[in-house]
Amino acid sequence: MRVKVTKNKNSQSFYVIKDVNVAGKRTTKIVAALGNENQLREKHPDYEPLVWAKKQAKLLTQKEKANQNSLIKSFSAAKLIEKDKQRSFNVGYLFLQDILSQLGLKQACKKIQAQTRIKYDLYNILALLIYARILSPSSKKSSLAYMQEMLGVDLPNLHDIYRALSLLSERKEELVSASYHHSINVKPRDTRILYYDCTNFYFEIEVAKDMKQYGVSKEHRPNPIIQMGLFMDA
Template sequence: VDQLNEEKRAKQAPINFTFYDSDRLCVGDSLRKNFGYAALSKIYHELEIDKFLIHRQRYTKEKYDANTIMKMLVYSRILAPASKKASFDNREWFFEKSNYSLDDVYRCLDFFHKHKESLQVWMNDRIKKNYGRDTSLIYYDVTNYYFETDNQTDFLRKGVCKEHRPNPIVQMGLFMDNNALPITYELFPGNTNDCLTYRPNFGRIKKQFDLGRVITVADKAMTTGDNIW
């Protein structure tokens, strides 16, 4: 009983701290930090994305830290979506390493692209293990991204833009499971019809992610005769 009373008094005791008038912030100082991203960090490490990137980079010659850059991009994309440069400029917002350059961020994108498919399979396995996958229903839709340019390439093409812009676009098809957790995505040239993105994407993920029998939910634009068959 005495021990419980002592613990109760300790919890209710005031916390004292001291500060001095000379302890002032200078104009322009930015000491604001985001601690709430700790929840995202927990998921990031449960998925072992750090382990995947560290292992893949171990025998390469790149001098940047792919895991540190990936964390910054992931946390920034969720909490404050912006360009890569803007995210880099705000990297001090997190309690993470920041000793990398903007050029390192851009160079790292090629590394991420090289391992994107194996990373998605890696994450899928850990989602199954940690949270469970419900693929009894799969949801699929297509969106696109426009680029501030008039120049077209084999991949960057003018098509039906969701934002009704005349710029070249890239199509992205995304699959989600019945818990609204992403399964995988695929990119297509901007002039690809939405309905034509479904079959090659679906055939790949059935095999790659071992989904078994599923029911797909999609809008009318996707459910053409060929896709239903």
Template sequence: MKKLNQEHKKEKKINKSQQISCSSPEKLLGYFPMKNLNDSLGVKKYIDLMQTATDFRFNVADMISALVYSRLVHPCSKSKTYDEVLPKLFENSDFSLDQLYSGLEYIGSEYEKIIEIYNHQINQKYKFDTFNSYFDCTNFYFEIDKEDDFRKKGPSKENRKDPIVGLGLLLDAHQIPIGMKLYPGNKSEKPVLRDIIDELKQRNNISGKTIHVADKGLNCINNILHTLKEGDGYIFSKSVKVLPKTEQTWVLLNNDYIDIKDKNGNLKYRIKECIDDFPYEYTESSGRKRKVILREKRVATFNPKLAEKQIIEINRQVEKAKVLKASQAKKSEFGDSAKYVSFIPADKEGNKTGDKVKIEINEAAIEKAKKLAGYNMMVTSELSMSSSEIYAAYHNLWRIEESFRIMKSQLDARPVYLQKQDTITGHFLICYLAVLLTRIVQIHILKDKHGTEEIFEFVRDFRVAQVSERKYINLTRSSDFIKALAEKTELPLTSYFLNNTDITKMLNHRF
């Protein structure tokens, strides 16, 4: 009896001094809508077939899914993802860190096939709308000193001096990604537009007319001619500042403008259109200059809020120019404000000379810039489209910018510390798939009633803590989004206590 009491005391002492668990009781669950969608697409069987050509001893499809879910709930480095994020998912990850890097390199080398698989399966369920396709480019910097064949120094969107890689993204009419293309950072975006659209249409069997919508940075006569040659159409913006005088005069005339107002009767923007023949000049590959006449519709708009914003910026640049003029700053120091200054070689008497430079504020340039503030021009081959349809199509480009913003901010796609080209491509494929699944959930499943910020807040915030073998507590804050999702799915997302059955229902839910 004495011996039993001693053993009981000893066991009690061990239990009292027991250390905290090496594994966290917290589990991340906010990715379950993307998992539901991913599972329902049935891409795994096709990626499994692809894998038969390798000697990997882990499942590539499961690795892709795990990395996409990890990117959604907590984007970080691959090693941190492996050590800290994967253990908090409900799926067991049956691969080592070395296998993760090998798998990332493999999917990077085969990224086009994987996107094709996803596109094929998505098209079975939701149908891509490629009557209007949207395209834009961005770039991602790499914190390395030396360039290589892939990471090249070029014009950075973030004004950095590091080597960069360009990423072109093509989206359908609902702004759902249908393809991506990575290219060296020193390459021009304009030919990339043509190459990507041709390649993606061919790879994804996109037939019929596609209207290419792009910002003024991709508007050039070579892109326009190529688009028409392929039987497609285009909507590009054109800077009013560089228009010929006759077109600029037409834009500024008040004639024919229609006022578009909001529900409170406030002016949103003014719009007018015309159809005419317009001349273009281009240079052939032989160097010979040619002229072509194209029949186009021009749509001019005036946005009072944009005008106000642009005038504030003009005034700021003018004030900067005045300060620099007073301090006799060098021409190179004026930057963007130089457009409002004239640099005239002159002596003390005002006579022109090659020695000193006289700096004068260019009042005519300032007046012209303010006069054009708020105006924009859209150029299109689609003569039968109404001006409101053209305006809507062009202004949907913000969704592309949002997709890039998601990659850069929500998914922390950069800076990138990976070295091999295929591994880097694999990393961006994971980011691309995360955007793709999020967009389908947003547009098709949630019917575009919720913004990406709401969705990502839920994905990051929806967490549970395991308190016993079969019981969990919900750590998530209440929100309008989680209430709406709970009502749509009929899942206990707002309940404080959850059990294994509840968790299984969430992970296996079908929309």
């Protein structure tokens, strides 16, 4: 580091600067603004301003080198890594968190929770299950293990997840309605034109039950099927 002096009509100012590389180009960076000549003479009457400024530049250089040496020592290749301590975290869910916050599900879950006696955080469980389903689809038990890799989340226990599934199933229509109503915040809809498509999928069972009924199957299988329709806007 070195001292830079800028002069004007009435005085001169002192700075500590150092050379840096920015985008492959060499330039200088101001490390400290020490003040003008009058200020330094008033604060440090025993020194000439330039002499005191050079002393400060030397001290800042020594401090920077000491910090660099300390950093190098802390990353020693010979240092053993502590066993069973998590050092990396998954932050891939953060962009989903932003989308989910716009869908109104938190408010819907709070309303449901207020109407029940549950103690666990319903929205937290729903959100974590959505993140895990999108990023690493697996069983609920495996999803809980995946959640432990996420940065800064409030982990539920497995029993509460199973309890929440029953409640989410019971109140599914409210949650779907809320997310559809607020989805315009994520992506505006153009309903001037609607596209419709339908398909069916079969179940490997022999007896029709509930929504699973016999019909014309695209696979030509003699099994009960469910018909599914899909609307898309322009």
